[in-house]
Amino acid sequence: MSDVGVGLDLRKMPGHWLLARMGKRVLRPGGIELTRAMLEALEVSTSDQVVELAPGLGVTTRSTLTRAPATYIGVERDRVAAAQVRRWLRPAVDRCVVGSALETGLDAESASVVYGEAMLTMQSPRQKERIVREAARILAPGGRYGIHELGLTPDDLDGTAKAEVGRDLSAAIRVGARPLTAPEWRTLLEAEGLEVVAERTAPMHLLEPGRLVRDEGPLGAARIAFNVMRTPAARARVLEMRRTFRRHQAHLNAIMLVARKRR
Numbered sequence: 001m002s003d004v005g006v007g008l009d010l011r012k013m014p015g016h017w018l019l020a021r022m023g024k025r026v027l028r029p030g031g032i033e034l035t036r037a038m039l040e041a042l043e044v045s046t047s048d049q050v051v052e053l054a055p056g057l058g059v060t061t062r063s064t065l066t067r068a069p070a071t072y073i074g075v076e077r078d079r080v081a082a083a084q085v086r087r088w089l090r091p092a093v094d095r096c097v098v099g100s101a102l103e104t105g106l107d108a109e110s111a112s113v114v115y116g117e118a119m120l121t122m123q124s125p126r127q128k129e130r131i132v133r134e135a136a137r138i139l140a141p142g143g144r145y146g147i148h149e150l151g152l153t154p155d156d157l158d159g160t161a162k163a164e165v166g167r168d169l170s171a172a173i174r175v176g177a178r179p180l181t182a183p184e185w186r187t188l189l190e191a192e193g194l195e196v197v198a199e200r201t202a203p204m205h206l207l208e209p210g211r212l213v214r215d216e217g218p219l220g221a222a223r224i225a226f227n228v229m230r231t232p233a234a235r236a237r238v239l240e241m242r243r244t245f246r247r248h249q250a251h252l253n254a255i256m257l258v259a260r261k262r263r
């Protein structure tokens with residue numbers, strides 16, 4: 001189990017930290033499979049300077065490091081999560097700073113790969129723009145930017161339905177959630193001079209049994225189920241989240257996009 005969210009009320013804490021406290025490590029909507037697709041499309045290699053925005057518990061960090069990039073920097077808002085990420089890093093080569101993706105403090109054009117998962121959805125429209133602008137600023141020309149977020153479907157979903165999904169999700173996960181349709185995610189990236197080169201979607205099955213086993217392994221999934229069963233406040237929250245995801249499953253998915261900064 002992770003120490004993230006220690007001291008917070010289980011009934012009110014952000015859904016991702018609640019799941020982490022129950023032992024869940026993969027905290028993004030498309031699971032490990034969409035993460036793999038994103039890393040494939042990002043083509044991380046030994047010559048890359050990688051920046052990960054909001055690494056959370058560092059699950060993707062570990063996959064990235066198996067590709068032995070030249071350097072890795074994580075920028076994570078949560079101090080406890082950042083400390084956890086540091087456990088996977090190569091001494092004197094990589095670092096994870098406690099900071100905001102809105103303003104990383106990193107040099108312009110200092111990265112060849114930037115990515116972030118399950119972190120833009122929870123930002124306001126203005127913050128989404130600022131984070132994508134910051135990613136584009138720190139990327140060198142030709143660099144790649146990957147995102148893996150919650151999507152809305154179909155592409156022409158009407159405003160009322162969008163607002164209803166966002167409102168229900170935000171209430172269930174206790175964090176403002178504003179997913180976008182695929183064209184809206186694309187526009188967000190293109191507005192900052194990025195050219196989308198890869199796109200894939202997956203069902204939003206974060207809390208479905210099959211996905212739990214694929215993401216966490218059979219033992220991990222069993223441990224999470226056990227922890228949830230013996231913690232009534234957490235059980236109520238997890239069931240509430242799953243009910244909400246299922247109620248809106250016709251309009252929710254997970255989406256990953258990889259874009260390239262023009263040379």
Ligand SMILES: C[S@@+](CC[C@H](N)C(=O)[O-])C[C@H]1O[C@@H](n2cnc3c(N)ncnc32)[C@H](O)[C@@H]1O
Pocket residue numbers: 016025026027028053054055056057059075076077078081099100101102116117118119
């Ligand atoms: C749902 S979790 C996803 C964690 C991880 N990327 C994953 O997919 O497993 C959201 C993460 O975003 C971080 N976060 C949210 N806003 C941030 C910001 N502006 N700058 C840096 N980290 C942020 C949170 O602290 C948390 O670790």
